[in-house]
Every structure is written in C-alpha cells, then in structure tokens.
Amino acid sequence: MDSSECGGGMTIDTARTTNLQGVEDHAPGVRIEAAGSSPEAAVVNLAGLYAGRHWAARTTERRFSYRHTALGDGDLTLRRSRIDGFIRGSIPPSDEYIVQWLTAGRGIPDVAQDRVPMAGDVPMLFPTAREFVFEYEDYDQRIVHMSRRLVHEVADELFHTGDVPDLGLDHLRTLDAGAVTRWRNGLALLSHELQAGGVDTLLWHNLTRASAAAFLRMYPPTVSTLPPAVLLPGRDRLRAAVEYIHEHAAEPMGVSVIARAAGLSVRGVQETFQRNLGQTPMRYLQTVRLDRVRRELQQLNPTADAVGSVARRWGFAHVGRFSAAYKTAFGEYPHTTLRN
Template sequence: MSDEVLQRFSLGGSDVDAAKQLYESGYHGADFRIEKTGKEFSYRHAIAGTTEMSFRSSAMGGHVRGRLEASPDYFVTWLHSGGATVATHGQEATWGSGTPWLFPSGAPFEFETVDFRQSILAFDGAYLEGIAAEVEGPMKGPVRFHFATTPSADDLLAWRRVVDEGAALVLGGSPTALQMAEISRRTVLAMLAAFPHDRDRLPPEVLAPRSARLRAAMEFLQAHADRPVTPADAAEAAGLSPRGLQQAFQRHLAVTPTTYLRQVRLERAHDDLLASSPDQVTVGAIAAGWGFTHLGRFSVAYRQRFGESPRHTLAR
C-alpha cells in the first residue's frame, strides 16, 4: 500500500487558538475552553490509516473542557497519561490511563481532560455498521456502544492483540491493500466482540437467500480475491442481504463468507508458492500479497490445508 492510500497527517504547536480550531474541526467540537496548567502549553495530533480505519495519537498540556456533537463515525480511545471525564444523557464516566473507552455512539457529549496523552482508533460509520450487519443481522440505525461499560479482561486481551497487530502494520510499515482490508475488518470484529452494544434489528423475512445467488457470491469472491473486497460486496453483487449471504454460506458450505474468502486466498498463495522459487520471493511476501497479516497464523492454516509448511512448498 502506497502512502497515497495509507493517509498520514501530523500537526502540533504551542498556539492555544490553533489547537482549539484543530480539535473542534476534526471531531465535531464546540465550546472548547483550554486553560494552561503549570506546564508550558503544547499540543500534537497525528493520524495514519485509511478512510475505513485510522490510528491516531493526541497530546495536549492543559485543562480542556468542551462538547463534541454526535458523529456518524466510531472512536475508541485509551489514555497514556492524564485523565478524562465524559458525560452524556445523564451518564458520566471517568477514565485514567490504560482503560479503553468509546465516544458515546450517535450522541453529543461533554468532556473534560487534564494534561492528556492518548491513542485513538477511528472507524468510518458506514464501514463498521456494514460489518455489524453481516455478523449480527440487518439492523436499523447506528451501533449503540455502552460507553460507560468496561469489557471483561479476556475480551480486552483479545481486542488488544488485534489492535497491536494493526498498529504494527499501519504505524510501523507499509501494508498492502489486502492486508489493510484484512486487519481493518478483524479490528472491527474484535471491537464488536469486546464492547457491549445494541442495535434495532430488521424483521427476519428480508434474509431469505437462493442457491443461484450463493453461487454468484462465490464466483464474485473468487474473481476478486486479489482485491480488498468484503462479504458485503459479494452480497450486493449477488443481490442478497449481508445476513442472507451469511446464512446461505453456513447452510450450504458450513463456513462464513469471510472464511471462504480466506480459503480462496490461501489457495492462491499455494499456487504462487508452487510457481515460485526461494531465490525469487519469500513466504512472507506471498502471504502479505494475499492479505495475511500474521505469518505464523498463515503457516498454521497453510499446513492444516496442504499438509506441509509454505516454506517446504516454496523449496520444491
């Protein structure tokens, strides 16, 4: 993935008015009040990612109060230093360092921070809601995360593993388009699994699939496996709802569309390994080219499928 696709932005300084303008414009903010504390005032804000998912870091010395209007997007954040208090609809929660929490979904909120340094994971609203519809069924309205509820220790651990993997890819390298699509989707799935949430479900009669449409979806995924497509794209191409596609795959193939697409890409990686030699390419390069983000997991899945390591296949 080139830098034209993996967007990067960074801005900082010591001007209070510039900081206020940056955060108000970037996060639908209003009525920001920034008071200097004992430290010399400074701020810095950086973004790296795509329109679907981006990793952000933010730091500001000072006592900050303000209001963020309802946003169509989703943000989960955790502090490295300082503290934050958030209030919305009569709920109030305070966080210190280390514990991740979400901006209240689809609602304005007031906040207060002091000398903070934080990480932020941002998701495009339509992208996250599309994945939620695939795995949880068609729903009306946004995903309503319980912003004041902390996930369990096990759920947080699983979520952090995926986030750490994504951060290493985005912040520490130049991921391919397929890698970025894969890690973005997995991060959303980990977020949905870890953080309690609600949505208003659609009636079940919209979910009925047909076998011909299932074949069309399979053919679409096979034809576009080298591109950052999603099950939602296949559902649209086949004239199905995302949940209908999920049910069709489970009923007829006993796998999810995501698993099927990963199997197709594993087959393509196998073909590339057979057609290559160790002096031409590495196993890691081929795995990355087909969107696999973790070489160890790729090797395990490959051995389970083909009965040998990818390194052995490449050496033939």
C-alpha cells in the first residue's frame, strides 16, 4: 500500500483529520482521510483541507468518486488525491510549500495566470505565495506538503538565506533530472519510515529535513544570500542588522532603525558595514531592494504601470533614479526585464 494513501476505515462522503502524538519538541502527527462519490461532498471536504474558495466538481464520462489521504506531521505530509471526475477551485496564499505530480489524468495547477499543464510524472511546485485557480480531471495525484518553518530552516543551513519572508522559488523552473531523482529517493525513504516507525522517531525527523534539502536542490532560493563576511564568528551584530534588512526591505527604513535592530549605535552600524562589507547600510538596503524588484518583474505579465508599482512597493519613490540604479546593477533597464 502507498504510505501516502493512509489505509482503510473509509466511509462514503466523509472527511477526517487526526492529530497524532509526535516526538517531543517535534511537530505532532497528522492523518487525513476523505472519500466519497458525490461531487457536492467532494467540494465541501476537499476545499476545507485547503481553505479553498469557489470550488466546483462535476462528473465526466466516468462514475464520480474521490479519495484524498495524507499521513505525516505538521512539518511534512505525504498525500494522494484521486478523482474520477472534474474539479476546479481557488486556493489562497499559504505558508506551506506544496509539490505535486500526476501519475494519471490531466491537470493545470494555475488556469488564471500560468496556464501550464502538468507533464506526466514531472513534479511541479504550487505557487502558494499567491492565490491560484486549478483545474484537474480524472486524475491520480501525489502531493507533498512542507511547512514554511522546515523549508526556511533548511534553506538557511544550505544557502545562508537568513530570516527572510520569501525564498523567491521559481515554481515553473525546469528541474534538473538528478535533483528530481534525489527528491524521489528521499520520499521513498520517508514512505518506508512511515510504515516502519511512523512520525514519532528521530529517523523520521532527520528524513524530513533531508527531503526539504532535496526539495531546495530542485527549487534553489533566488533570494539574496547573506554575504560570507556576515557568517564569520564574532559577527552576530552585523548578521542581525543584515537579516533585519532582508526581512523588512519593503518597509521604510533608516540607519537608526537598522542600528537599533543590531543593538549598535548609528556610528557603530555604519562602521561595521563599511569595515566588513565595504558599503554603507543604506547602500546594502538598496541592493537588496533592487534584487527583490528584479525577481518580481521576472514573474509578472507586462502592464503599463508594472515597473512603477513594483518599484514603489520596494521603497523606490523616484522612478527615474530607480531605473538608473537598476541599469547599473543589472546591465538593463527594468522595462527590459519585464518584457523578457
């Protein structure tokens, strides 16, 4: 039996979620079961699992049935979703990272914006940083949910991303075949441990972190990594200042705010930035903001005011000066990035 299928005890048109006891200081276990033969019940039960809106389901040439199962803990669950029928709905932004792939059927994860259909057995990351609208038909889907806490902790260990709100993962990235193989191998180990020991073992805890690492090899963060100088021993105050800048880059910020976050005087934070990074705190803030703008422009559809609105959102009040700084940093104007 597939471990993400969770097993029997199912009744028609029901949904059940169970919290199981986990390892001390680790996330509690989770078991989810939903199954039935009614399109209306599928909408109620499945939309509830994803805080979905405007869901609808209907029959196709097949007799309608659905089954959604999950097993894992609060940091990672292995899931399987099967529907003989058609289903569509909106899923709001979420802190979870969700990778899914089809072993049968058809599906488009985002019909409102990306419109990229699923390709066979190839994994695809849901764009959970924003709302998206999916459509699937007569499908068998495998899904892995990972918590933001788990993924961001591992990302900091691997890529020194710091405490950032967004890793900048490209959900439409062309995946490296070797990275996908390592991801699948890790999931196989997780599946085996679910059957052998469950979620209350140290091995499960270690395997979830290894799976998050494999996920980040498929979808590496594009957020600016922390400078190597910040990671050296004795640089705790500098790191606190840099991490504060990354986390609050979209907010109004002056040197005094950065100094306070690091527990330094204004002169002290200026000196430590200049000595270790060769630039002022405000110049470092500008670099981070420019990187955020570029990443956002690369993901947007071109519109008349896209550049201006994105620039203002990241703290650039004067669009002309922003464009000049952007050209210096990246060798092209922001409108060029947007069109490409």
